[in-house]
Amino acid sequence: MAPRVLVSDKLSPTAVQIFKDRGVEVDYLPDLGKDKDKLLEAIGQYDGLAIRSASKVTEKIIDAATRLKVIGRAGIGVDNVDIPAASRKGIIVMNTPFGNSITTAEHAIAMMFAVARQLPAADASTQAGKWEKNRFMGVEITGKVLGVIGCGNIGSIVASRGVGLKMKVIGFDPFLSPERASQLGIEKVELDELFRRADFITLHTPMTDKTRGIIDAKAIATMKKGVRIINCARGGLIVEADLAEAIKSGHVAGAGIDVFETEPATDSPLFHLENVVCTPHLGASTTEAQENVALQVAEQMADYLVNGAVSNALNMPSITAEEAPLLTPYVKLAEILGSFAGQLTDDPIDAVEILFDGAPAGMNTRALVSAALAGLMKAQVQTVNMVSAPLMAKERGIAVSEVRRDKSGVFDGYLKVTVTTKKQTRSVAGTCFSDGKPRFIQIKGINMEADVGRYMLYTANKDVPGVIGELGMAFGKAGINIANFHLGRDEQGGSAIALLYLDQPLDDAFIRQIEGLNAIGQAKLLTFEV
Structure with a gap:
């Protein structure tokens, strides 16, 4: 459909x-x-x-x-x-x-010019039949210091336009690298220094708990007298009442405001003030x-x-159409490894570590982490997926970490999921071969190369004679066919595990019967979407 x-x-x-x-x-x-x-x-x-x-x-x-x-x-x-x-x-x-970065950046520059030269008020005065040439004394922007708060897509365009207008551009952004600042031709500074030095301040940061009210009375008090402030980002970044008082006192010479704390803005402390230019959220309004x-x-x-390509998602790692074919097998592998660990874990999970060895370490590991968490938590919440899993893990207090390293073994690359509870730590590793199919390569530290089946019985037992025979007898008496069988052990006489591939699921009574066999310590039916 x-x-x-x-x-x-x-x-x-x-x-x-x-x-x-x-x-x-x-x-x-x-x-x-x-x-x-x-x-x-x-x-x-x-x-x-x-x-x-x-x-x-x-x-x-x-x-x-x-x-x-x-x-x-x-x-x-x-x-x-x-x-x-x-x-x-x-x-x-x-x-x-x-899509609207250039348009919004241009609007910020237009607002800066409008405030610098008082264009709206001069236009209204002239069209009213007045000729108040001496009233509208503006300022040049050439040589002035432009402070850009937020140097992402839009902020970086505004910064480059400022450089082109022969302004001295300084920028504050926690994620702005010195190399990127150099490419833009701007100086990276801390926020307090930007407030202290800037003649014009323009906001281009998203609204978060940290940025809400970033310009308030306290911040304005640290700015130079005569500063002009432009906001074409989000209304809540400025405390409007504080800005209005600063304009009335003359500390702030003017402001260009395109966004408001409440929209549509039918009233604001900034309305009707001298040299405040207001527009109705027009930042992205061009054809x-x-x-x-x-x-x-x-x-x-x-x-x-x-x-299945994901781009510009706010709550999931992006997966481009180009990387999807290479990444998809490892996404499936990560989900299966997480599912394996989740189905074997009955106690609350404290921590999860995902190791990326070799080729996967250079991939989009955020997507792989999300897939592993989705598989892990599906044993508890059937509706979980790559989007909801990280949030669910966080809400449950699960510490999630990832480790990347260069190729360290015989495989070109593999993933290893380690789950820690208060009682134990359990790990499972797997890889993808050239056919793209996922395979287990290590379980609980025991090397075992095995395909993934829809229905699999996992058993943990002591490495003693007779275990295989007892399992075969039990399945034979019950009339249940074993499609395939894989074994592994850590050392002679030590711990051993088995994976039995089945054509059908098992009922709880039969699984309890298997757990009652000599030397079997654990038996668990695992199901996978393959």
Whole structure:
């Protein structure tokens, strides 16, 4: 059955056609997102939901979305999506962070010019028949210090434009490397230094608990008198009342505000103040940007629903269409290894370590970690997937770590999942051969090369004579066929394990019978999706 997508906000007809061209059924209902009750009623029919800002995807909507696999936001902001609720439900949330970067950056530069030269007020005055040439005395931006808070996609474009305008550009971003700063031609500084030195400050950081209210009365007090502040990012980054007081006192010379604490903004302390330029969230409002983000979200969602490629996801590692063929066998392997460990672990898990040896160490290990956690937790929560597993692990207090190392053995690469509980530590390792099929290569430190079967009986026993015979007799009497049999031991007379491949599942009574056999310490039926 073809995947089905609902477009509940206004999107380009070209974007809708992209879905159709990729074999995705699409219902274009651009006004549905404004009616939360109708959206709630309809959402259960769809595998994908494409939105802009009008649709509010709340936890209630997500709970009703029984088929939903992906939410695509045409734009960068996802304030209207309950991402934790989507993650718990295993729904991928995507945005389009690049489609409107240039447009938003250009708007920030335009706002900077408008504030520097008081253009809106001068325009209104002139069109009112006045000629107040002496009233509107502006400042040059050439040679001024531009402080950029957040040097990601948009911030880096603003920084490069500032350099082109012959400004001295300084940037604050915890993730900005010295090499990247050098490429942009800017100076990396700490936030307090940026506040102290900048003539113009422009915000381009996402809204987080750390950045909320990043510009408040305390921060403004450290800025130079006459600073001008531009915000085309998120409204909550600035405490509007504090900025308004600073403008009234003359400490801040002007501000360009495109985003507000509450939107739509019908009232704000910043309205009607001298040299405050306000626009109604126009950062991404150009014809080119609206078309770009619409096409991008359609392509991303279709790629995921049809090919399994994940890009620009906020709650799952990205998997490009190019790396998917190489990564997919190892994703399956990671999930199987996690599932093996999870099915054998009855006690609460304290920690999980995933070792990447050789070739997998150079892959997208975040995706492999997510797959391993999904397999591990499926024994407890059947609906878990790669999206929801990391969040579930975190909520359960499981410490997750990964180790990468160069090729260290006979295999080109392998994965090893180690699970620690208060009672024991258990590990299982596996690899993928050239046929792409996963294989076990080590269990509990015992080397054993074995394929993965749908139904497998795992036994742990002492390495003593007669165990194989007793197992064979028990299965023969019960009329149960053993399709294949693998054995391994750590040393002569030590610990041994066996994997029996079965054509059918076993009932609990028979498994208890096996556990009662001489020298068998544990017997566990394992099932895998193969």
